[in-house]
Amino acid sequence: MKKNFILIMLLCLGQSAISQPHPQSKEYSSPENKLVQEKLEDWKKKKFGLLMHWGPYSQWGIEASWSLCPEDDEYTARKGPFSKSYSGYVKAYEDLQTQFNPVNFNPEKWSAAAKDAGMKYVVFTTKHHDGFAMFDTKETDYKITSAKSPFSSNPRSNITKEVFSAFRNDGFMIGAYFSKPDWHSEHFWWPYLPARNRDVNYKIAQHPEKWNAFKKFTYNQIEELMTDYGKVDILWFDGGWVRPEPTGKNNQDLNMSAIAAMARKKQPGILIVDRTVPGEFENYQTPEQTVPDKPLDQPWESCITMGNSWGYVKDDTYKPAHELIHTLIKIVSRNGNFLLNIGPSPLGELPPEALSRLKEIGSWMNVYGTAIYESTALAPYESKGIVYTQSADKKVKYVFLLSDGDNRVMLSKTLSLATGVISKNSKISIMGSTIKLKHNAETNQITIPESAQKNVFNKYAVVLKIVG
Template identity: 30%
Template structure:
């Protein structure tokens, strides 16, 4: 195992170049302490669990847009981990970087920043597209693991307002979203920055230059086997990693409170390394502070998390590129990307189809979840044509069938059919097992008032549908079925029998690759 003495490690404060940095951090920590003390939420799991409820807007919204956009979009190679992988000898990104840009001692990640011009970035146009796609909330990444903040920060000079685009990207997206009536959230991946650039310290690279410590530092040893720099422990092994210093934790806390107070997000997504044991106290403090602040603004802030950093019931659970196979009693979220191999823009990536994503949205909503769908814009601020096509395709379906999605609640049983959901490992990425598609026997349910919606995830070739759950006398309905309609239009025949609800779809609609929706009334 590596120790601190294995490499000459220089770890100046992350914001050392900022005048009055320590005083600003101290002021933020003091504000946090006062915000927690003000209540009603306290910094303990019982208090957080007792007071937290996902707000109704979130339960009604169902679809949000995640945005991974940063300096990593300039090389646009492989995935958004380029900033780290370009410093890992043997990694394909390392080889690509040397071949394309030269050695890391001459051209480092910092040298991409002047090329990150965002000259075509139009936040209003972005939000118009997201609204056309049917999204009801927007969650840009405020800071990825690379350490370059996409907002105007008082705690670092390495941000988009002072370098690269020279615009407060996060703030401009927030303004555009709110003016369009969409809810605004943000995500923080700052925690991983503690060890992100460590491999760049093991040979001659610009990571070792103290002039760039504000971007690359601390670049600390991970405490992992030296011969396995890409080994990632599971949630039970995070204690094996080299714990971050108090200075780094203070910086993380200060940056988080800065984001909360400056941008007033309605949702915050915390990435996985905040599940490391040394963040536990910080997560409780941050949650209490954020929830109290949100109450002061007249709302309930949402924290979404995907590991073990929050106690169950104190925030909203998120599954990355995965879904549950069961109806969950509490609202939850799944996040995935339109692009298959990367969250940020990458040349020659492959993309999901709008039909497959609509099917996943239906499956998630039927189980009391929301879908946070990611897009990765190019470095100039344009969204790839492939992504635009997918978003517009989804939006077209939702314009017709959205009544079965928005504002709905789970039925007594989420659905029926053979296809299972979950998470599988593919090349180091977590991918949805349902990408391969659903069968005509896969049906999902949602409800609104006295209406039950049955959503067929694939259309049968002969048009014959049998919904076994809704057989005559089923305990899942309060009364016999009175009417069945196809939401997209077209005459259908139906009958409720002891074996199920039998429906015949119009022959003219059977070639449609999108799911269909049946509107079922019992009174």
């Protein structure tokens, strides 16, 4: 036991995430299905969601899957006592299945923390690129419910089902993250050949039976998720390099048309997010670890880590609450959604630092949340520490005054806003207070009384509400 602990600690040292680039295409195809259109409009109103990367890799406190990828890059680096041999490292990684035992798993606590923070939907990693299923699939024994997994004897061993149920009971939209590549499957990385990169390691044209077996395997796993796990609102695919390439050397076509047809038959109106693959199966786009300067022409969501890593890393550095709140404000001002990632610990707990951030975000949202959920983009979007949004009917404008370095908004006696935000008949107040503000539409200036310094919640950001 002591020896295993030392090995794990050695692996943890210095192993943090390097974000994988996911280039976004400007191409977008609006869904034609009416139920999908309605679901998409509903999703756009949610604004704030929780993404969770979790699996056996949390035992070592390393990034999800990528150290298995035989590419010579920083985000695929292998560290620790097993790193001298690639085959030895893979074996040790896959043996984590026999150690992963999250005995403190309680998804109701996760859901309560997310709900209190103002989150409205969740996307949970049912399977990452390493192929380990966090659900009770019949397609492989490399899963949380296998007898090889110590947690399999726990009555809540079907983790995905428990997570979906807990969050659904709290009113969340439910999203299933699913990796298209599967580096554990013999039909993706054929053991006869070495893996050379993230792609399938054989020529599909020469071995169509293997690729067809992988397509069936993938289809069956997704069908399980669409059949046995209650209502699912989003099918969130990762691994965009696995895609149709009719003119390429290796056409990794999974037949998304068949998958989508099956998914929507079982889950009418479900959103399908085939990341970075333009076309009818990318219902919204997902820029990663970034916020666009201006609104995009299509529905979008920024997926961003709360810490430095997607998976759990002990002593990770978590973004401060003011940065997370400012990010949410900026994303909403560009007509996007914010999907904030947290990786649970190997015992099944959200890190204390993450819970603290969620609580701080929730305190702010309790005062100003209306300005988040009920707003859309308003030019100039952001200027000089001020962010602008408006209600869908354009009758109400919201002006977000962002905090400075000490996390408090210093309200000066006068404030100049962008041209056209206020008019002669505007009524202006500070949200969360009874304070009314005077203004001059000709100079675009607002006068703020000294009492506003003491009588408003001015931590992280203050919001002005402008009617008329």
